[in-house]
Every structure is written in structure tokens, then in C-alpha cells.
Amino acid sequence: MEPILQIEHLSVYFTQYEHGPRSSAFQKRQLAAVKDLSLEITPGQIVAVVGASGSGKSLLAHSILGILPYNSHMEGKIRYNGETLTEKKARKLRGKEIFLIPQGVTYLDPLMKVGAQLRKGKKDPETKRRCRSALERYGLGADVEELYPFELSGGMARRVLIASAVTEKPRLIIADEPTPGLDARSAKRILSHFRELADEGAGILFITHDLELALSIADEVAVFYAGETIEKAKAEDFGKPENLRHPYTRALWYAMPEHGFRAVGGLQPYAGDDRKGCPYAGQCTACREDCRTEGQIPLVEYRGGEVRCLHPDEMR
Amino acid sequence: MKNMTQTETNQRRRTVFFLIVAVMILAAVTAAGILTEGCAVETDFSRRNLSPSLQHLFGTDWMGRDMLARTLSGLSLSIRIGILTAAVSAAAALLLGTASVVLGRKADAVISWCIDLVMGIPHILLVMLISLACGRGFTGVVAGVALSHWPSLARVIRGELIQLRQAPYILVAERMGVSKLQNVRRHMLPHLLPQFLTGLILLFPHAILHESSVTFLGFGLSSEQPAIGVILSESMQYLTTGKWWLALFPGLALVLVVALFALLGERVRRLLDPSSAHE
Amino acid sequence: MILEAHNLTFYYRNRKKNPIIDSFELTIPPGERVGLKGPSGRGKTTLCRLLAGYERPKQGQVLLDGKPVGEYRGACPVQMVWQHPETVVDPLLKLKETMAEAGGIDKRLVEKLHIEREWMERYPSELSGGELQRFCLARALRPETKILLCDEITAMLDLVTQAQIWEFLLEESRRREMGMLVVSHSEALLEKVCTRIITLD
Numbered sequence: 001m002e003p004i005l006q007i008e009h010l011s012v013y014f015t016q017y018e019h020g021p022r023s024s025a026f027q028k029r030q031l032a033a034v035k036d037l038s039l040e041i042t043p044g045q046i047v048a049v050v051g052a053s054g055s056g057k058s059l060l061a062h063s064i065l066g067i068l069p070y071n072s073h074m075e076g077k078i079r080y081n082g083e084t085l086t087e088k089k090a091r092k093l094r095g096k097e098i099f100l101i102p103q104g105v106t107y108l109d110p111l112m113k114v115g116a117q118l119r120k121g122k123k124d125p126e127t128k129r130r131c132r133s134a135l136e137r138y139g140l141g142a143d144v145e146e147l148y149p150f151e152l153s154g155g156m157a158r159r160v161l162i163a164s165a166v167t168e169k170p171r172l173i174i175a176d177e178p179t180p181g182l183d184a185r186s187a188k189r190i191l192s193h194f195r196e197l198a199d200e201g202a203g204i205l206f207i208t209h210d211l212e213l214a215l216s217i218a219d220e221v222a223v224f225y226a227g228e229t230i231e232k233a234k235a236e237d238f239g240k241p242e243n244l245r246h247p248y249t250r251a252l253w254y255a256m257p258e259h260g261f262r263a264v265g266g267l268q269p270y271a272g273d274d275r276k277g278c279p280y281a282g283q284c285t286a287c288r289e290d291c292r293t294e295g296q297i298p299l300v301e302y303r304g305g306e307v308r309c310l311h312p313d314e315m316r
Numbered sequence: 317m318k319n320m321t322q323t324e325t326n327q328r329r330r331t332v333f334f335l336i337v338a339v340m341i342l343a344a345v346t347a348a349g350i351l352t353e354g355c356a357v358e359t360d361f362s363r364r365n366l367s368p369s370l371q372h373l374f375g376t377d378w379m380g381r382d383m384l385a386r387t388l389s390g391l392s393l394s395i396r397i398g399i400l401t402a403a404v405s406a407a408a409a410l411l412l413g414t415a416s417v418v419l420g421r422k423a424d425a426v427i428s429w430c431i432d433l434v435m436g437i438p439h440i441l442l443v444m445l446i447s448l449a450c451g452r453g454f455t456g457v458v459a460g461v462a463l464s465h466w467p468s469l470a471r472v473i474r475g476e477l478i479q480l481r482q483a484p485y486i487l488v489a490e491r492m493g494v495s496k497l498q499n500v501r502r503h504m505l506p507h508l509l510p511q512f513l514t515g516l517i518l519l520f521p522h523a524i525l526h527e528s529s530v531t532f533l534g535f536g537l538s539s540e541q542p543a544i545g546v547i548l549s550e551s552m553q554y555l556t557t558g559k560w561w562l563a564l565f566p567g568l569a570l571v572l573v574v575a576l577f578a579l580l581g582e583r584v585r586r587l588l589d590p591s592s593a594h595e
Numbered sequence: 596m597i598l599e600a601h602n603l604t605f606y607y608r609n610r611k612k613n614p615i616i617d618s619f620e621l622t623i624p625p626g627e628r629v630g631l632k633g634p635s636g637r638g639k640t641t642l643c644r645l646l647a648g649y650e651r652p653k654q655g656q657v658l659l660d661g662k663p664v665g666e667y668r669g670a671c672p673v674q675m676v677w678q679h680p681e682t683v684v685d686p687l688l689k690l691k692e693t694m695a696e697a698g699g700i701d702k703r704l705v706e707k708l709h710i711e712r713e714w715m716e717r718y719p720s721e722l723s724g725g726e727l728q729r730f731c732l733a734r735a736l737r738p739e740t741k742i743l744l745c746d747e748i749t750a751m752l753d754l755v756t757q758a759q760i761w762e763f764l765l766e767e768s769r770r771r772e773m774g775m776l777v778v779s780h781s782e783a784l785l786e787k788v789c790t791r792i793i794t795l796d
Binding site: 186251283 | 751761
């Protein structure tokens with residue numbers, strides 16, 4: 001099937017004034033927050049992007065929607081339905097075919113009743129009917145239409161946000177950390193709605209820091225580390241550590257509380273840091289000379305997935 | 317992390333350059349005004365009512381006084397009053413704003429009430445009243461302008477501080493044993509700096525304009541002093557006889573100085589505001 | 596030191612009928628690690644804020660060795676570590692200054708938490724969440740601290756960092772006989788870390 005979204009070699013840079021002991025405050029510098037990211041989503045598929053906070057994954061959502069902050073710019077290509085997605089086009093499609101389900105519930109207008117927000121100003125009976133059925137689908141009664149956002153609980157507000165996507169026919173949904181602060185059970189209930197939407201033919205990009213949550217719903221998982229995608233794997237691959245390709249992904253597996261809770265030493269570097277070669281070199285037990293001297297390690301196909309590692313079999 | 321070339325101009329460089337130039341111009345005007353104060357009051361009836369020429373760039377008035385010298389010393393006086401006013405207002409605003417937060421709810425209620433009270437009276441009226449009560453002249457004007465301009469800044473500072481007080485990093489510092497005053501000094505005031513600085517600079521044009529208008533209306537500086545307000549009000553009676561230079565140049569100069577200050581404030585705001593700081 | 600909560604009740608203004616915390620009882624003796632779980636919106640964070648003295652209970656009290664926790668002057672022996680480290684450090688201060696304010700930082704903690712010297716010269720916006728959380732832990736674990744409250748402290752971090760941090764905290768709690776309250780939505784985590792688990796509902 002034709003992919004609905006193709007991201008090719010996307011990099012996002014920030015331009016900032018320096019501060020700190022190393023240089024003058026009048027110099028600008030560029031930080032690469034996302035480096036060389038490629039991703040494809042076909043209709044009916046849920047692709048999860050998993051990374052620690054500060055690894056630059058939210059910028060991915062912002063660059064697709066064309067809402068990057070003023071001091072950043074992107075390189076690379078984003079195609080929607082086979083055509084290049086410009087900022088202008090993204091703005092036109094937003095709320096019609098492409099939907100963002102944001103992290104905060106502050107995206108709801110606090111001064112507008114829920115029903116009015118879902119109808120987006122239209123008053124014809126057809127819109128009303130669709131709005132009603134969208135809410136019903138997520139277990140929200142007609143009375144919710146008459147509530148203001150502050151009267152909703154966190155879980156309800158989140159369901160309203162999802163409902164706002166299905167009043168139209170969504171083709172691409174971008175969920176940026178859609179269940180923060182929800183306990184596992186409520187989070188899974190919300191996520192099951194994503195599965196339904198995918199089964200109806202939408203492509204879903206699910207951005208999260210929670211690997212376990214991602215695995216419970218996604219078909220494919222891209223693992224983010226310090227601004228780079230270091231591995232792309234099928235969700236099933238996480239069943240056994242031997243199926244995983246990158247040493248970091250394997251370390252993640254072993255660090256899950258139910259798989260031994262084992263920690264490896266070292267730290268994930270800050271995405272903007274200057275470095276050569278593999279970002280994981282500092283934590284990797286199988287790190288070799290060439291891991292540190294090369295430029296950026298290329299993402300290569302390997303055993304049915306993709307990996308950004310020079311010696312993927314070293315640790316098995 | 318890639319450094320951009322050193323020579324490239326960016327917002328910060330341009331703003332700082334503009335800041336230096338503007339401050340230099342204003343300082344030069346102030347200094348020139350002090351130096352020309354002698355010439356400004358020197359009368360010479362042999363050169364009465366001369367229109368602008370190379371010798372007297374802004375012309376002379378009916379008493380043969382050089383209008384350039386008078387304009388400069390008038391502006392200089394205005395700027396000095398502006399600085400004094402801004403300093404007094406800033407100090408008052410900072411003190412009251414801080415007291416509002418540190419001393420608790422009752423103190424805050426009293427201070428807020430005072431702010432609302434002063435803000436409720438039109439500026440010009442208040443300046444006139446205080447100036448009259450203080451016996452007009454230099455003291456009267458400074459007291460009037462200074463005592464009427466602090467509330468807007470104080471309100472901004474109080475509002476910011478009250479928001480900051482609830483910031484998690486301040487609550488945490490408190491539980492770490494940092495005292496209230498130390499918290500204000502170390503964690504709150506640095507965050508206020510952008511609003512404070514901008515508000516301060518934007519006080520200048522207000523103060524200068526109010527000083528001139530009060531003087532123009534006759535409630536401010538005495539007519540012997542070469543203040544812009546005095547110059548403008550005196551020139552009114554000569555305007556009809558075709559002596560346009562008496563009002564045009566001093567008026568224009570006043571507008572320019574005020575605009576310069578306003579621009580300065582706007583530039584500083586853009587530099588410090590996080591939503592445009594990295595432009 | 597023993598932390599005790601008696602008949603703890605808390606509600607926001609005008610919400611007396613719907614208290615967030617209702618007659619809650621808890622005792623944390625030295626060295627015990629109590630896990631706290633419960634669905635979202637049941638006041639787990641509010642409970643931590645009450646126990647650490649950020650908030651005053653409407654009824655009941657929080658006692659530390661018999662003395663109300665709000666009455667301790669200076670650095671409080673009950674310290675809380677928050678879920679979002681970027682909100683609890685002053686964004687305008689270098690980490691060096693933030694740490695100095697908390698009475699300096701123990702060399703042993705620097706080493707155990709893998710804090711790098713160079714980070715001390717940076718501002719919070721130049722560090723990742725995981726790096727900042729290490730600073731927050733080092734700051735909270737000053738010598739006076741006897742009880743540590745952890746409110747979802749690793750929920751926003753990746754699994755490897757999570758495992759590192761808990762490995763360290765377990766060791767620290769045993770070494771110092773420090774009582775802990777661990778809030779997390781992950782049951783597996785609580786089972787690995789805690790000596791006792793309670794449910795809030």
C-alpha cells in the first residue's frame with residue numbers, strides 16, 4: 001500500500017545565542033536536535049517513536065505540522081500522500097486530514113463549550129449528528145457537549161481530543177505523548193481507540209517516552225537516542241532480546257523492571273552536544289575504535305529491521 | 317553544534333550597537349545642554365527675531381537668545397528630570413512590589429489599593445497638583461512626575477512576583493532552607509529584569525512629556541528656566557507673527573528624544589523577551 | 596526518623612465535599628520503602644506535597660519524630676523529588692549555583708549518580724531530563740535528609756536511566772537507613788524497589 005507519510009532524512013536545527021564560559025553571548029550557534037530521521041507510515045499502521053525526554057521527538061511532530069518554533073529550521077523531505085508537505089499545505093490539511101493529539105489538554109479552548117469546539121462553528125444537522133456520534137463512540141454522553149473544558153477530568157478531556165479527530169475522516173494522526181500522567185489501565189484504554197482508528201484506515205504516528213506502552217499498541221517502533229533513530233524494529237522483535245539489533249535497544253529490554261531491571265553505566269548525551277561517530281559509544285560495552293572515529297553512523301537494513309550500528313552482532 | 321561566522325550581524329549585535337548609539341546621543345545632548353546653559357539665557361537685543369541661519373541654526377527669539385542653545389538646555393533639563401523620575405519610580409515600584417510578596421496578604425491588599433488609587437487619577441492632573449503643592453519649580457516638577465509614575469511599574473512587578481512565588485523551583489528552594497528574602501533576591505529578581513528594564517526605559521518618554529506639558533500649562537518650571545515647556549508656551553504668542561522657528565525646532569527635538577527612548581525600550585524588550593530572544 | 600501521617604485530609608477551596616485526600620494514615624519508619632500506586636487523579640502528587648510540607652493539610656497532621664513537618668526550620672529532613680526536573684531548578688542559574696544553594700554537593704553522590712563536572716557550568720536548558728533528575732536527586736539527598744519522597748521520578752526517563760537511578764537509590768536507602776515513599780504507575784517497578792505497597796483509591 002502507498003505510504004500516507006514519508007519522512008526522508010529529516011534534521012531539525014535550533015539557532016541560539018551562546019551562553020556559558022566557552023564563547024561570547026553575541027555568537028549564534030546551531031544545535032542539531034533531530035539528525036537524519038527517516039520514517040514511513042502506511043494507512044492502517046501505528047508507528048511509535050520512542051525516546052527519553054529531551055531527545056527531540058516532539059520536534060518531529062512539530063515539523064510535520066509546520067509549527068516549528070521560530071528559531072529552528074528543518075532539512076530533508078516530508079511527503080504526505082506522495083506529495084511534498086509544505087508548511088502551507090500542512091496548515092490547510094490540519095484539522096481536516098491530519099490531526100494532532102497533543103500532550104497537554106490546554107489545546108481545548110477554555111471559553112468554548114465542548115460541543116461547539118467539535119463542530120468548529122458549523123451548525124447544520126449533519127455536523128451535529130457526526131459530533132454526537134463521535135462523542136458517543138468514546139463513551140461520552142450528550143451532556144458532555146454542554147460542558148466547558150475545565151469541567152472535564154483529565155481522561156475525559158483526552159477522549160474529547162480524540163473525538164475531535166474522528167468528527168472528520170482522519171488520514172493521519174499524530175499523537176504526541178497523548179497519555180501523560182495516566183495510569184497504565186486508562187492509558188491502554190485510550191490507546192485502544194487508536195487501534196480502532198488505524199483499522200479504519202488512518203496512519204498513526206505515536207510519539208512517547210514509554211517503551212512498554214508503545215509495545216502494547218504499535219506495529220513498528222523507532223527508537224530515538226540523543227536525536228538519532230538508532231533502530232527500527234517490529235513490535236514483535238521486543239519479545240526476545242536476541243531479535244533486537246542495537247546494543248541500546250537490548251539494554252532497554254534488560255532494563256525493564258520485569259526483565260531484570262539491569263542498568264548499564266554511562267549516560268545518554270544531550271542532543272545538541274558535539275560528538276563524532278556513534279552517540280551510544282559512551283554507554284556501549286561493545287564499542288570499538290571505529291565507532292568513535294567515523295562520521296554519523298548510517299542507518300542500514302539488518303535482519304528485517306534497520307539499525308544504526310557498525311557491529312550489530314557484537315553483543316548477541 | 318556549529319558556530320556561525322563571527323562577522324555576521326544578528327539581532328543582538330544590532331540591538332547593542334543601537335543601544336550604544338542612542339545612549340551616546342542622549343548623553344551628548346545632556347552634556348551640551350549643561351554647557352550651553354550660559355548662552356541660553358544670554359540676551360542680545362541687536363540680534364532679535366532672526367530666522368534660522370548658519371550663525372544661529374535654530375534662529376533667535378524676541379530677546380535675541382540663541383534658540384539652539386535654548387533647545388539643547390531645555391532637552392538636557394528634560395532628560396535629567398526623566399532620569400530622576402525613572403530612578404525614583406523604579407525604586408518605589410521595586411520596594412512596594414517586593415513588600416507586597418514578602419510581607420503577606422494584608423500588606424499586599426494595602427499596596428494594591430494604593431496602586432489602584434494613584435492609577436485612577438489622570439496623570440497630568442496629579443502631576444499638576446503635586447507640583448503646585450510642592451511650590452512648583454524644579455522640585456515641584458520632579459516630585460510631581462516621580463510620585464505619579466510608579467504605579468504602572470509597581471503593578472507589573474507585583475504581578476510577576478506573585479506568579480513566580482508559586483514556581484516549583486522557588487518552593488523547592490524554600491524547603492532546602494533558603495529564606496524568603498534570599499529567594500526574592502536570587503530567584504525572583506533576576507526573572508523580573510526584562511520587564512523591569514523595559515518598563516523603566518519606557519517611563520522616560522512619559523516623564524519627559526508630562527514634565528513639558530505641565531510646564532507648558534504654567535504649573536511647572538518657572539519661566540526663567542530654559543525648559544522645552546517654557547519655550548513652547550512663550551513661542552505661542554509669536555507664532556501668529558510668522559516666527560515659526562520658535563516652536564518648530566524645539567518641538568521636533570522633543571519628539572525626537574521621546575521617540576528615541578521609546579525605540580530603545582522596544583529594542584530592549586525584543587532582546588529580553590524569550591519569544592523573540594533568539595531571532 | 597519516623598514520618599507519620601494521621602487523619603490527613605486535603606481539599607481545594609470550596610471543594611470540601613470532594614476531598615482529594617480523605618483521612619489518610621501512613622507511617623514510614625527508617626529504612627522502609629513504601630510503594631504507592633493508584634489511578635491518576637487520586638491525589639498521589641498532592642499527598643507527596645503534604646508529606647513534604649509544601650501544602651498544609653486541612654485536617655490531621657504530618658509528624659516527623661512527633662513534630663509537625665512544617666515546623667522544621669532550615670533544610671527539611673523530608674525531601675521530595677518531582678516528576679519533571681526541569682520545573683524545579685531555576686532556569687537562569689547555572690547548576691553549580693543551584694547546587695551551592697543546597698549546601699554543596701557530596702563527592703560520593705557526584706560519582707554514584709554519574710554527574711559530570713562539566714555539567715556544573717551549564718544552564719538547565721542545556722541538559723537532558725535524565726541529567727537534570729540526577730542533579731535533583733543529589734540536591735535532595737543532603738546529609739540531613741531522612742525521608743525521601745519520589746513522585747514518578749523516572750516516569751519521563753528512558754528505561755536504562757530508570758534502572759540506573761533506582762539501583763543507586765536502593766543502595767542509598769539501605770546505607771543511610773532512609774525511609775522512602777515511591778509513587779509509580781508501574782507495578783513491576785514498585786515490586787522491585789519497595790518493601791511494602793499500598794494502594795490509594
